[in-house]
Amino acid sequence: MNTGKAVRADLKVVPSHSSLWGRLLEGDRHAFAEIYETHVDHLYHYGMHFCRDHERVNDNIQDLFQDLWLTREHLSPQVQHIRYYLISSLRRRLLRSLQRDRRWQYRDSWEGFEFEFTTPQENKLILEETAAEQKKLLQAALGNLTRRQREAIYLRFYQNLSYNEVAGIMSMQVDSVYNTISKAIAILKKNLPFPLLLLFLGR
Amino acid sequence: MARKDYSSYTARDFALDEDFQQWVLQPATRNVFWERWLEQHPEKENDVREARQLLQGISFTSFQLSSEQKDGLWEAICGGLEGEGPTPQEPTRTNWWQLWKYAAALLLGMLIAGGWYWWKAEPKNTILSSHTRLGEVKTFLLPDSSEVTLNANSRLLYASAGKQREVWIDGEAFFHVKHTASHQKFIVHTYDNVHVEVLGTQFNVNSTGKEVVVVLQQGKIQLNIEGRNTSLALQPGDIVRYNKQDGDFTKSSVNADQYVSWHTGRLVMEDYSLADAATFMQQVFGKTIIVPDTQLLKYKVSGSMPIIYNADTMLVQLEKVFRMKFNQKGDEVWIQKK
Numbered sequence: 307m308n309t310g311k312a313v314r315a316d317l318k319v320v321p322s323h324s325s326l327w328g329r330l331l332e333g334d335r336h337a338f339a340e341i342y343e344t345h346v347d348h349l350y351h352y353g354m355h356f357c358r359d360h361e362r363v364n365d366n367i368q369d370l371f372q373d374l375w376l377t378r379e380h381l382s383p384q385v386q387h388i389r390y391y392l393i394s395s396l397r398r399r400l401l402r403s404l405q406r407d408r409r410w411q412y413r414d415s416w417e418g419f420e421f422e423f424t425t426p427q428e429n430k431l432i433l434e435e436t437a438a439e440q441k442k443l444l445q446a447a448l449g450n451l452t453r454r455q456r457e458a459i460y461l462r463f464y465q466n467l468s469y470n471e472v473a474g475i476m477s478m479q480v481d482s483v484y485n486t487i488s489k490a491i492a493i494l495k496k497n498l499p500f501p502l503l504l505l506f507l508g509r
Numbered sequence: 510m511a512r513k514d515y516s517s518y519t520a521r522d523f524a525l526d527e528d529f530q531q532w533v534l535q536p537a538t539r540n541v542f543w544e545r546w547l548e549q550h551p552e553k554e555n556d557v558r559e560a561r562q563l564l565q566g567i568s569f570t571s572f573q574l575s576s577e578q579k580d581g582l583w584e585a586i587c588g589g590l591e592g593e594g595p596t597p598q599e600p601t602r603t604n605w606w607q608l609w610k611y612a613a614a615l616l617l618g619m620l621i622a623g624g625w626y627w628w629k630a631e632p633k634n635t636i637l638s639s640h641t642r643l644g645e646v647k648t649f650l651l652p653d654s655s656e657v658t659l660n661a662n663s664r665l666l667y668a669s670a671g672k673q674r675e676v677w678i679d680g681e682a683f684f685h686v687k688h689t690a691s692h693q694k695f696i697v698h699t700y701d702n703v704h705v706e707v708l709g710t711q712f713n714v715n716s717t718g719k720e721v722v723v724v725l726q727q728g729k730i731q732l733n734i735e736g737r738n739t740s741l742a743l744q745p746g747d748i749v750r751y752n753k754q755d756g757d758f759t760k761s762s763v764n765a766d767q768y769v770s771w772h773t774g775r776l777v778m779e780d781y782s783l784a785d786a787a788t789f790m791q792q793v794f795g796k797t798i799i800v801p802d803t804q805l806l807k808y809k810v811s812g813s814m815p816i817i818y819n820a821d822t823m824l825v826q827l828e829k830v831f832r833m834k835f836n837q838k839g840d841e842v843w844i845q846k847k
Contacts, residue, residue, distance in 0.1 A: 422568050466535065469527055492521065
């Protein structure tokens with residue numbers, strides 16, 4: 307039962323002709339340039355984590371934007387989150403282009419979406435060797451996550467896409483996204499209290 | 510509608526909560542909710558701090574295009590589009606694409622010079638909307654940092670276009686408007702000829718019943734009535750009631766608390782009649798109150814109580830307060846003497 311008032315920010319953007327997407331659909335070249343400028347860094351970052359192949363990423367981003375302009379009349383006016391749309395599209399393109407590549411058959415063993423975990427400032431006071439040891443343990447623990455799991459974590463925490471959007475992009479259930487992130491948090495959590503505790507004992 | 514009970518959350522639960530993550534990942538659009546919640550739950554500070562550390566500690570290898578690479582890529586994109594047939598606005602293809610190239614180069618220069626500018630400028634032309642269902646209340650920040658609490662069964666639209674900020678309200682809302690550095694006007698439109706104009710202040714607008722009722726809690730507002738060429742200046746505690754049907758209006762002084770306290774989750778009842786309670790139940794929960802003995806409607810109480818956003822609980826509370834018998838039949842509530 308709800309015992310208080312619900313307080314949540316959830317304003318929705320109303321699809322309108324004044325929105326960036328709406329202007330693109332109408333053929334506004336400034337809107338097109340603005341979308342490129344706003345999103346190209348995120349797309350490149352995603353692409354590089356996806357396949358570590360600068361040329362391939364570049365080519366696919368180029369195709370993506372050209373198609374965006376050429377097919378603008380057929381695009382859905384309902385797109386509310388442009389970054390979600392662009393990343394989904396880039397992912398499909400990269401997958402298609404990689405499927406033609408023989409090396410990609412070993413994709414499960416491919417690196418990608420590795421992340422680091424840095425503890426806050428205060429922990430820098432800890433003896434360097436302890437920190438290094440700790441980091442090794444943590445990286446080993448994180449190494450147990452699969453590439454897909456890391457990608458889900460990346461999309462949520464780096465690209466700031468919602469659980470629903472992550473599920474949509476990776477064709478997985480929202481529950482699995484949630485479980486994946488839960489698993490990662492558990493690993494981090496297990497590793498976090500130790501250095502903090504040391505810090506207090508050391509003082 | 511269920512709300513999560515955050516007071517029993519551990520650091521791990523917080524770190525997993527999408528709403529909490531949003532607050533940590535995008536502090537710029539930080540949520541009124543979390544700041545307030547922390548103030549009310551200081552005992553959870555450690556859990557919240559740990560959860561923040563968990564989320565903020567995650568970092569990914571950086572890959573970046575240099576600005577030359579970005580320009581090059583943009584040129585390749587535009588170059589590849591030269592084969593596209595002429596569009597209606599352009600006289601000849603070649604001309605247009607040459608112009609396009611210059612324009613693009615110029616634009617890119619501008620964009621790169623101030624990438625953040627676009628990011629900041631973007632919300633200026635956006636239209637935002639929100640609505641609440643029966644039995645639901647929401648508080649949120651508008652892009653200009655003004656805070657709005659939307660009462661049940663209400664709709665709000667927000668648009669900001671350079672000179673002024675504008676909202677359209679259908680229902681009831683409490684506004685806490687931030688004064689901007691550029692003295693941008695904030696205008697609240699109702700769909701019934703009443704428009705409120707302010708710079709920065711706190712006030713309540715209710716257009717749910719036969720009247721539009723505007724109550725000023727703090728600051729100063731100007732209220733314009735369309736079609737009557739009337740403009741009223743309101744002082745704190747002033748109330749204006751506008752009759753939607755005949756366009757008549759009255760202005761008087763009241764205890765503003767009684768009209769605005771709902772946004773803090775309390776029902777302040779000062780000479781609060783059963784008729785007032787009926788209006789409240791109708792507005793917030795969509796209940797129709799039927800009182801066969803109309804004398805009862807004048808029965809008044811004073812005091813205050815928390816608003817529970819659950820119709821059944823609220824009815825039980827009011828039943829006790831008014832010492833009457835409430836019988837629920839679907840969306841109808843029949844009230845009789847005990």
